[in-house]
Each structure stands twice: as structure tokens, then as C-alpha cells.
Amino acid sequence: MKNTISERIADFLKGFPPFSNLLKAQLGALSEEVSIIYKEKNSFVFTVEESAHNQFYVVHKGAVALWDKEEKTVLDICDEGDIFGLRPLMANENYRLTAKSEEETILYAIPIDKFRPYIKENRRVADFLVESFASNTRNPYDKTNRGQLLGDSFQVNTQNSPLLDLQPVDFSKHIVAASEQTAIKSIAEKMTAKGIGAMLIEKDGLPIGIITDKDLRNKIATGDYPITAKAKSIMSSPVITYPAKLTITQAQMAMMKSNISHLVLTEDGTVNTKAVGILSKHDIMLSLGDNPAVLVKAIKRVNTVEEIKPLRKSVMNLLRGYLDQNIPLTLTSKIISELNDACIKKVVELSLEKMDSEPPVKFAWLAMGSQGRSEQLLHTDQDNALLFEDVPQSKFDKTRDYFLELARIITAGLNHIGYEYCPADMMGSNPKWCNSLFGFKKMTSKWIVNPGPDEVLLSSIFFDYNRAYGDKELVSKLSYHIFNTVKEYPIFLSHLAAGALMNPSPSGFFREFLVEQDGVHKDFFDLKKRALMPMVDAARVLMLSHNVPDISNTWERYEKMAELEPSNKELFLACSYATKALLRFRTKQGLLHNDSGRYINLEQLNKEEKMKLKRTFKTIKQIQEVLNVRFMVSRVR
Amino acid sequence: MASKKEDLPEFWKEYEASFLEALPEKITDAVFVVLDTETTGFSLKKDRMLSIGALRLQDSTIKAKDAFEVFLNQTTFDAKTVEIHGILKRGKTKRIEELEGLKIVLKLLGNAIIVAHHAGFDVGMLNAALIRHGLPKLKNKTLDTAILYHKSLPKAKRKTEGHYSLDDLCEEFNIPKTDRHTALGDAYITAIAFLQILENLKPISLKQLLKKDRFWEFWKFI
Numbered sequence: 001m002k003n004t005i006s007e008r009i010a011d012f013l014k015g016f017p018p019f020s021n022l023l024k025a026q027l028g029a030l031s032e033e034v035s036i037i038y039k040e041k042n043s044f045v046f047t048v049e050e051s052a053h054n055q056f057y058v059v060h061k062g063a064v065a066l067w068d069k070e071e072k073t074v075l076d077i078c079d080e081g082d083i084f085g086l087r088p089l090m091a092n093e094n095y096r097l098t099a100k101s102e103e104e105t106i107l108y109a110i111p112i113d114k115f116r117p118y119i120k121e122n123r124r125v126a127d128f129l130v131e132s133f134a135s136n137t138r139n140p141y142d143k144t145n146r147g148q149l150l151g152d153s154f155q156v157n158t159q160n161s162p163l164l165d166l167q168p169v170d171f172s173k174h175i176v177a178a179s180e181q182t183a184i185k186s187i188a189e190k191m192t193a194k195g196i197g198a199m200l201i202e203k204d205g206l207p208i209g210i211i212t213d214k215d216l217r218n219k220i221a222t223g224d225y226p227i228t229a230k231a232k233s234i235m236s237s238p239v240i241t242y243p244a245k246l247t248i249t250q251a252q253m254a255m256m257k258s259n260i261s262h263l264v265l266t267e268d269g270t271v272n273t274k275a276v277g278i279l280s281k282h283d284i285m286l287s288l289g290d291n292p293a294v295l296v297k298a299i300k301r302v303n304t305v306e307e308i309k310p311l312r313k314s315v316m317n318l319l320r321g322y323l324d325q326n327i328p329l330t331l332t333s334k335i336i337s338e339l340n341d342a343c344i345k346k347v348v349e350l351s352l353e354k355m356d357s358e359p360p361v362k363f364a365w366l367a368m369g370s371q372g373r374s375e376q377l378l379h380t381d382q383d384n385a386l387l388f389e390d391v392p393q394s395k396f397d398k399t400r401d402y403f404l405e406l407a408r409i410i411t412a413g414l415n416h417i418g419y420e421y422c423p424a425d426m427m428g429s430n431p432k433w434c435n436s437l438f439g440f441k442k443m444t445s446k447w448i449v450n451p452g453p454d455e456v457l458l459s460s461i462f463f464d465y466n467r468a469y470g471d472k473e474l475v476s477k478l479s480y481h482i483f484n485t486v487k488e489y490p491i492f493l494s495h496l497a498a499g500a501l502m503n504p505s506p507s508g509f510f511r512e513f514l515v516e517q518d519g520v521h522k523d524f525f526d527l528k529k530r531a532l533m534p535m536v537d538a539a540r541v542l543m544l545s546h547n548v549p550d551i552s553n554t555w556e557r558y559e560k561m562a563e564l565e566p567s568n569k570e571l572f573l574a575c576s577y578a579t580k581a582l583l584r585f586r587t588k589q590g591l592l593h594n595d596s597g598r599y600i601n602l603e604q605l606n607k608e609e610k611m612k613l614k615r616t617f618k619t620i621k622q623i624q625e626v627l628n629v630r631f632m633v634s635r636v637r
Numbered sequence: 638m639a640s641k642k643e644d645l646p647e648f649w650k651e652y653e654a655s656f657l658e659a660l661p662e663k664i665t666d667a668v669f670v671v672l673d674t675e676t677t678g679f680s681l682k683k684d685r686m687l688s689i690g691a692l693r694l695q696d697s698t699i700k701a702k703d704a705f706e707v708f709l710n711q712t713t714f715d716a717k718t719v720e721i722h723g724i725l726k727r728g729k730t731k732r733i734e735e736l737e738g739l740k741i742v743l744k745l746l747g748n749a750i751i752v753a754h755h756a757g758f759d760v761g762m763l764n765a766a767l768i769r770h771g772l773p774k775l776k777n778k779t780l781d782t783a784i785l786y787h788k789s790l791p792k793a794k795r796k797t798e799g800h801y802s803l804d805d806l807c808e809e810f811n812i813p814k815t816d817r818h819t820a821l822g823d824a825y826i827t828a829i830a831f832l833q834i835l836e837n838l839k840p841i842s843l844k845q846l847l848k849k850d851r852f853w854e855f856w857k858f859i
Contacts, residue, residue, distance in 0.1 A: 002708070002730070004821040005692065006701040036699040038832040104833070109698070 006031040009108060012060060016081035021124040030118070035109040036060070045099035045107065046085060052095060055109040056086040062105030063611075067098040077102060079606060086112075090129070102611075175275055177202045180209065180232035187231055188216055198262040200275055201235045207264050207275040209235030214261070236260075243269030244276050251279055292318065292335045299342045305350055305413045308343055312417050315339045319377055320591050329580040330555070337374035341468060343417060344371075348469040351409040360399050361389040364470030365410065368426065372466040373536065374553045375583055378590040378597060382411060382419040383461060386428035387474055390438045404434050426461060437474060441481045448485045448492045456499035460537060463544070464552045479549040486544050493545050497631035500537030501624055524599040527586050531616060535579045538623045541631065555579045568626070575623050578616040585613065648740050649772055655747035656776055660843055664835070667843045668749040669694040669780075671831060672742070673823035674759045677711065681761045685711040689738055689763075690820025691745055694752070694828050703745065706821035707738045736770050739763070746777060750847070754803045754827045756781040780850050782806065782831050788849050789837040806830040 010031035013019035019027060035055070039045065045057060048069050057064070059078050066076045066084060075097060078084045088095050089112045119126050177200040178187055187199050191213075201209035211231060219225050219234040240258050242251070244265040254263055261281045267273035295318070299311055315336065322332040348365050369383035370376040386407045391399045407428030415421055428434050435443070444462070447455035463482065467475045486492055539557040546564055551557050558576035562569045590597025602610070627633065645653075661667050672691035678684035692704035710732045742763065753759040756779045764774040783801045786809075807814050807826060810833045816822025840846035 002706045002821070003701065003704055004690070004706060004816050004819055005699070005704040005825055008815065008825075009701055032701050034701045036701065038697040038829065040836045104836075106829070 003032065005036070006034065009034045009036075012081075013058065013108070016058070016083075018122075018125040018128040021122055021128065022118060026118060026122075030110065030114060033111050033114040035111075037107040037109055039064075039101040039105040039107060041101055041103050041105075043101050045101065046095045047098045048095055050095050052088040052093065053085065053109075054089075054113065055111045056083060056089055056115070057099070058083050058108045058110065060106040060108050063102040064099050064105055064107070065102045067100060069096075069098075071098055077611070086129070175200055175278060177207075177275070178231055179203065180230065180235065182231045183227075184211075184216070184220055184225070184229050184231065184234065185227050187211060188220075197280060198278060199231075200239075200264060200278060201231050201237075202275070205274055207239045207241065207266065207271055209237035210239050210262060210264060211235045212262055238271055239264045241266045241269060241271050241275075243267075255281060292339060295339055296342050299339070299346055302346060303350075305347060305416050308346060308417045312343060315343075316378075316591075319587070323584065323588050323591065329584045333374060333377060333583070336377050340371065340376065341367075344414065344468045347413040347417065348410055351406060351413055354409055355402075355406055357402075359388075359406070360395075360402055361391055362471040362474055363388040363403060364472075364475050365428065365468045366465040366475070367468040368465045369461050370464075371468075372464040372552050374466065375536075377583065377587040381422045382414050383422050383426045384411070384414075384428050384468070385426075385433040385440075385462070385465065386435075387440055387470075387478060388434075388436055389471070389474060390436050396436065399436075400431065400434060404429060404431060407434050437477060440478055444478075444482050445485050448482070448489050451492050451495035453499070456495050459496060460499060460540060463540060464536075466552045476549075483544070483547050483549055487547065490545075493541055494631045494633055496537075496541045496544065497627045498633045500534065500541055500627055501633060525602050526598065527582065527589070527600050528596075528598040531613070531620060532579070532582045532586060534620050534624060535575060535582065538627050539575070539579075541627060545631070571619070571622055571626070574619045578619040581612060581616055585609070645772065648743060652743040652747065653776065658748060660748065660750070660778070662842050662844070664840060664843050664846060665696045667695070668747070669752045669828075669831070670746050670749040670777075671752040671824045671828040672759060673753060673820045673827060674762050675818070675820045675823075676762055679758070681758075681765050684762075685709070686735070686738075686762050686766060687711060688820040689742055690822070690824040691742060692821070692824050692828060693745060693749070694831075697832055699825075699828060704821060704825075705741065705745070706819065707741055708732045709735045709738045711735070735766055739766060739770065739772075746775070749777060750843075751775070751777045751779040752782060752827065752831050753779070754782045754806070754823070754830075755800075778847055780831075780847070782827050782834060784850055785834045785838065786830070789834045803827065803830075 006028070010024075010027045013031065014022075014024075014027055019030075022030065037045075037057075039062070045064060046053060048071075059080055059082050061080065063077055063079045064082075064084060065074045066078065067073065068075055076084075078099075084099055085095065119129065176190060176194050176196055178190065180201050180203060182201075191197070191199055198210055198212040200207055201211060209231070211234060215234050215236065220227055220229075225234055240254070240260060241264045242254055244267070251263055255261065263279045264275050265277040265279060266275050295311060295314055299308065302308055302311070318339075319332065319336050322335070344365070344367065352359070364387045366372070366385045366387055367383070368385060369381075371383065386403050388399060388403050411421065411427050411429045421427065426433055444459075447459050451459075465475075536554050539554045539561075542561055543551060543557045546561070548557075548560055548564075551560055555576040558572045558579065562572035562576070565572065586597040588597070589600055605613070670691055671694055672689065674686045674690075675688045676684050676686050686709055688706060688708045690704075690706040692699050708730045751760060760775060760779055767774060786801050786806060787795055803817070803823060803826060804814070806812070807817070807830070810830050812826050812829050814826070817826065835846075838846070838849065840849065
């Protein structure tokens with residue numbers, strides 16, 4: 001007899017750990033024991049506190065969400081090949097989470113008594129399970145940053161990270177040690193004096209034990225041992241030792257494995273050689289180097305543009321680390337924008353030094369587009385402008401020539417540190433974008449009064465400007481001019497709104513992604529054009545209509561809108577959230593593929609990522625409808 | 638020309654005895670056997686079964702252990718259908734005699750409800766074989782996924798002519814066509830489609846579900 005069903009099960013399972021570690025015959029035998037379970041959408045596989053089934057589950061098709069106790073938060077989404085419901089079986093406890101199908105799902109249920117022998121027999125299967133439980137993720141081999149995969153972010157930071165080269169792991173090389181006969185009191189005093197959290201206990205020059213703050217708390221402060229006791233009575237012994245050439249990942253894993261906060265490093269990694277250092281959890285945190293303050297200082301200290309280059313690379317590593325550790329994007333983008341701004345400021349300062357004379361009048365360097373909106377996490381093109389104080393007509397040409405020269409040096413400097421020149425030449429070195437306050441007022445008035453497609457496009461880039469360097473008042477004057485003019489010519493908002501609605505829709509019927517039909521990026525999803533720009537454009541129109549200058553960041557704009565229009569609060573907060581989600585997405589994709597992150601290969605996304613993207617589409621559609629109605633777009637079309 | 642009752646073989650008596658037990662009320666308690674046959678052609682008289690695939694389905698769960706596919710030794714052979722099922726007259730696959738195959742099927746069946754796509758044909762083929770071996774016809778209730786699918790659709794979407802092929806169902810329910818045209822592969826596809834159809838029909842009891850199958854006019858399309 002032939003069994004295509006168990007063959008297909010084996011075919012499927014062999015692609016995923018830990019099954020990939022089984023021998024063919026083992027997998028074949030196991031597959032014959034599998035049950036195939038069909039779950040309609042939103043049906044439970046198990047619920048919190050339910051006693052564990054005698055089987056665990058692998059998602060074959062569809063997706064299963066794991067919810068916390070209150071069924072309020074989705075902790076994880078398992079899709080094809082993911083295992084769930086195994087841990088309670090190993091720990092002999094009830095389910096701690098609720099598993100519910102997110103969509104129509106087919107599960108493979110694997111009986112635990114048939115699987116258990118393989119855990120014992122096959123070390124790699126056992127290792128996989130231990131690691132996945134320790135790191136609290138389903139698949140520790142998975143590098144796509146799901147769940148709380150701390151180990152991975154550390155790996156990212158240790159490998160080829162110039163940041164870490166700058167700041168090597170700084171463990172305490174000056175070992176403070178005592179003998180096992182030392183009184184606890186004097187050990188505590190010594191630890192306090194030296195400001196350390198652990199004391200090594202040595203005998204004949206070799207490490208035999210360790211006393212940490214925790215030991216003092218748990219064993220002395222509780223009264224279990226008198227303060228007069230000797231070190232020997234409370235020390236943890238034997239000590240867990242590792243060789244000094246430890247990567248941060250290994251150290252992290254070691255601490256997690258033994259649930260300890262200090263590692264003793266010895267010459268050869270065993271207790272039989274001298275201790276050379278003690279590595280604490282705190283040391284690890286510090287050596288991860290996510291320290292923007294240090295970087296800002298370093299940027300401020302540089303003397304040439306050349307020196308900024310490696311620092312910009314560090315900023316990128318920092319960004320990568322933040323995204324891997326799921327630091328909120330608001331915070332991430334604030335820090336990264338801050339660092340980017342510091343770099344730009346420094347470039348402007350250094351460029352000023354190169355000029356033969358001081359600037360003839362006050363000026364401001366404006367960042368436009370995404371940099372202006374503080375949404376530029378990855379390097380993209382530079383869009384900028386130079387605004388200078390009004391001068392008498394007779395001095396205009398000479399003044400502009402000075403600033404054009406300055407702008408040329410600045411843009412060259414920016415290019416040198418990684419900002420590509422703007423292909424459309426929207427840069428301060430272009431006479432069109434290097435102008436006096438009067439000049440810019442005239443230009444923007446023209447756009448607002450006579451808006452055609454080009455004017456709308458220019459406005460959408462220019463109106464997100466942000467002062468990167470220079471005179472604040474000058475910039476405010478221009479902003480007020482723009483807002484006042486818009487007030488007089490409200491039809492401009494309809495044009496701007498129409499422009500915002502020109503962006504093609506992200507999804508078609510049945511919530512499928514619309515991909516590009518032709519060109520180099522055929523079959524790719526254009527994240528910028530179809531998802532991010534509609535949100536950015538809509539926010540701009542809304543802000544202009546509300547007459548709120550000085551907020552150029554898109555999600556801050558939406559947050560402000562939520563404040564201004566309480567009746568639409570929910571939608572605007574959703575917009576803010578969606579924008580952040582999309583930007584995070586784009587940045588991650590960009591870092592992953594080393595490009596701008598604009599074009600997404602849908603096949604490379606996992607189910608969770610696709611669902612996240614799709615969730616934002618609904619919000620995009622809603623905000624576009626609001627725009628359409630509110631600004632009576634039909635009258636300008 | 639079935640034999641007298643007392644002359645029937647032991648395996649048949651066992652099969653028959655399973656019907657003493659009444660069918661459960663709840664769908665989740667009911668046992669379904671989803672099956673498919675690959676044959677030399679479409680004539681119940683002239684053609685023969687080349688393979689039978691079947692699986693047991695209960696409470697939306699299929700156990701891999703309870704699924705099988707048998708290949709049968711046959712003298713009748715039609716080169717034309719080889720391109721569909723890929724079973725050659727002297728292929729390498731291990732074959733058993735038709736009666737042996739029927740025994741295995743009966744053992745799995747018991748009083749379960751037979752589910753098949755165009756069930757009339759598969760059950761007809763099995764019955765024809767049973768009769769050839771001097772046995773009575775199958776006693777099981779049957780459900781046809783083609784009919785059930787038709788009933789699960791809103792009236793406006795139902796076909797007015799033609800029939801629903803298993804491929805139609807694959808497309809409708811996004812079921813991959815791996816192993817299509819192998820008996821067990823088709824049985825599996827039928828089972829998954831059946832489960833999704835149940836979702837749409839939402840019958841309150843097994844009795845109600847069995848009633849859905851009554852749609853005789855449907856046969857004029859086949």
C-alpha cells in the first residue's frame with residue numbers, strides 16, 4: 001500500500017527545523033503518525049489553562065495567532081512551517097497562551113510520544129528545542145527578527161560592526177578577588193568601594209567561586225547567614241568559566257543558559273587556569289554601543305568632512321540595531337534624524353570655514369522632502385535649499401553668488417558622506433533653490449495662486465522643509481507667508497489634495513497587492529509610491545488646511561490632527577501608526593537589501609509582514625476618502 | 638446474483654454488523670470516509686478500478702495512518718486513460734487482487750459516510766466490483782461533494798448547466814493540485830474541499846447534511 005498523504009507530510013516537514021534534522025526514515029515514520037486538522041477562520045486550537053493535548057502543531061497552510069491570557073494582544077503569528085504548542089508538553093504544564101486560527105488553516109498535529117524518542121536520539125533536534133525555548137521564539141535559526149529574538153540582534157551587532165570595533169567589550173580586567181576565608185562584611189565593603197557587583201573567590205590563584213550582589217541579598221540580608229560568615233559559606237561554586245575570546249552573542253547565550261549575571265573569563269576557559277576578567281550583563285549592554293550621545297559628540301568633534309564618513313556608518317549600524325530590537329520608531333527616527341541633522345550641520349559649518357569671507361547676510365539651510373520631515377532613516381537623495389535675507393537689488397547678484405558657492409561646497413560635502421545628488425537638481429547649488437526670502441515668497445505665491453501639476457509637485461516637496469542650519473526667524477517668515485497665501489487661495493488645497501490622490505492604490509479587489517506592471521521593477525510592490533507617499537501627501541494637505549506651521553513630520557502631523565479634530569481622532573491616530581509602520585518596513589527592507597527599500601519583492605515577505613502591510617492599506621483608503629470629500633477634489637479634476 | 642446471506646464471507650459479515658450501530662447526531666462525531674478511484678474508463682460495466690484511495694475523516698481531522706491507496710491487478714486496460722491516471726498495465730507499483738482491495742476498503746468503511754466527488758461513479762464502480770465477486774452492494778450513506786458544493790453556493794452563483802469538476806473546487810478553495818489524479822491525492826483534495834463546503838453549509842446535524850445530497854436533477858448535467 002502506498003500513502004501519498006504521509007509522503008506529502010514528510011515532504012513538507014523536511015523543510016523546517018527541527019524536522020530537517022531527522023533522518024529520512026525517521027521522518028517517514030513520524031509522518032505516518034501525523035493528523036491533519038482543518039480549522040476554519042477564528043477557531044481555537046487550544047485556550048489558556050486548557051490541559052496540554054498529547055500532540056503539538058505545525059502550520060501547514062494558513063496562519064495561527066497566539067494570544068496572551070486576556071486575549072487582548074497577539075504575541076506571535078505562526079505561519080507555514082512554524083511549530084506551536086510544544087513547550088507545555090515538554091514542561092508538563094497547561095497551555096499558557098491561546099491559539100486561534102487567523103484564517104482558514106490546515107495543521108499537522110504531531111503526537112508527542114512519537115516525537116519524544118527523536119529528542120533523545122538526535123542532539124540537533126534537542127538543541128533546536130532548547131534554543132527555541134531559551135530565546136522564546138519558535139525558530140531560533142530564523143534571522144528575520146521575529147518575536148523576542150535577543151540573540152539575533154546581538155549577532156547583528158557583533159558581526160562586522162565598526163561600532164563595536166570602536167568600543168570593544170570592556171570587561172573588568174582588573175579582577176577584584178578574595179579568599180574563601182574572607183569575612184562577608186569585608187567583601188561587601190570592598191565591592192562597594194570598587195563599585196562592582198561581583199567578587200571572585202580564588203584559591204591558589206585559581207577561581208573557585210563567586211559572590212554577587214544577589215548572594216548578599218538572598219543569603220545575608222535575609223538573615224540566612226550571619227554577616228560574620230566566611231565567603232566560602234555563601235559563594236556560588238564552582239564558577240562557570242569561559243575563555244576570554246568570547247563573542248558577545250556567546251556571552252549572552254551563556255548567561256541565558258545558566259541564568260547568571262556574571263561570567264568569569266579564564267586563560268583557557270576552564271577553572272584550572274587563572275581568571276583574566278569578569279564579564280557582567282551590564283558590560284554587555286554597554287559594549288553594544290547603542291550610544292547616540294557618544295556619536296553626536298564624535299560628530300561635533302570632527303575637523304574634516306572625511307571624518308564624518310565612518311560615523312555615518314555607525315549611525316546606520318545603530319539604526320539596524322534599533323530596528324532589530326524593535327525600539328519604537330518614533331524614538332528611533334528621532335535619534336537617527338538628530339544624528340543626521342548633526343552631520344548636516346557639521347557639513348555646513350565645515351563648508352563655511354572654507355569660504356573666504358563670512359556670509360554677507362543671515363541665511364538658512366533647508367532640508368526638504370523626507371529629510372525635512374525627519375523621516376529619512378536611510379540615505380536617500382539630497383533635497384535642499386538655501387534661503388537668505390533680503391538685500392537691496394544692487395547687491396542681490398553678488399550675495400547670491402556667495403551663497404551659490406557655499407551651497408556647492410555643502411552639497412559636495414553631503415555627497416561625500418553618502419547623500420546622493422538630487423537627480424532633479426533640487427539643491428541649494430541650483431540658482432532656483434538658492435534665493436532670498438522675497439524670491440522664495442514670490443515663487444511659492446505663484447505656485448499657490450496658479451497651481452498646475454508641476455506646481456503641486458514642487459509644493460509637495462518644498463513645503464516639508466525643515467531648517468537644518470541657520471537663522472530661525474528667516475524660516476518662520478517664509479512659513480507664515482505660505483500659510484497666509486494658502487488661506488487666501490483655498491482652491492490650492494483642492495489641487496494639492498488631488499495631487500495626493502494621484503498616487504495609485506496599494507491594493508485591488510480581494511486585498512491583493514498591486515504590483516508594478518512593467519519596467520525594471522516589474523512585479524515588485526512600490527512601497528513608496530503606493531503606500532508611503534499617499535500618507536505623507538495627505539498629511540501635508542491637512543496641515544496646510546489647519547494652518548499649523550512648524551510640524552513637518554508626517555506622524556506628528558497626524559497626531560496634531562487627532563488633537564485638532566477629536567471626532568476623527570481614531571482615523572488620524574491610525575494614520576500616524578500606519579505611517580510609522582510603513583516607514584519602519586521600508587527602512588528594514590532597505591537595510592536588508594542595501595537599497596532605498598522602495599521596491600518590495602512580495603515573495604520574500606513572510607505572512608506576518610504581508611498582513612502588517614495590508615492592514616495599513618485600509619487606513620490609506622480611508623484617509624484618501626476624507627481628502628476627496630473635504631477638499632472637493634472633483635472640482636479641480 | 639448475490640449469494641445467500643449465510644454464505645457471505647466473514648469480512649462482509651463484519652462490515653454488515655457495523656451498521657447495527659446508529660449514526661451519531663452531531664457532525665463532529667460522524668465518521669466520514671473520503672474516497673476516490675482511478676479507473677480504466679467511465680463504463681460501470683466494461684471498465685475496472687486501477688486504484689482506490691481512501692482516508693478517514695472525523696471532527697475535521699485526518700489521521701495519516703488511516704489513509705491508504707491500493708493498486709489493483711486488472712485484465713481490462715485502456716491506453717487512452719493512462720495519460721490521466723498514469724497507471725500502466727505493467728507498472729512497477731505493487732498490486733493486489735481486486736477482492737483484497739475491496740476487503741481493505743470495507744474494513745476502513747464500516748458504517749462511515751462515504752464522501753466522494755461525483756460519488757455516484759466511485760460507489761458504482763465499487764458496487765460493480767462487489768457484485769462481480771458475488772457480494773451485495775455497499776450499505777453506506779453517501780455524500781457527493783459536487784452536489785454539496787452546488788448547494789453551498791448562493792442561487793445566483795450556481796451553474797445552470799455543466800458540472801463542477803474537482804479542478805473547479807481546487808481553484809475555488811485554493812487547494813494545490815499536487816497528487817491530482819492519484820486516488821489518494823484526489824481523495825485528500827476532496828476531503829479538504831468537503832471541509833470547506835461544510836463551513837459554508839453549516840448543517841446543524843448529520844441528518845440535515847445527508848438531506849442536502851438529494852438533488853437528483855443534478856445528474857442530468859453529468
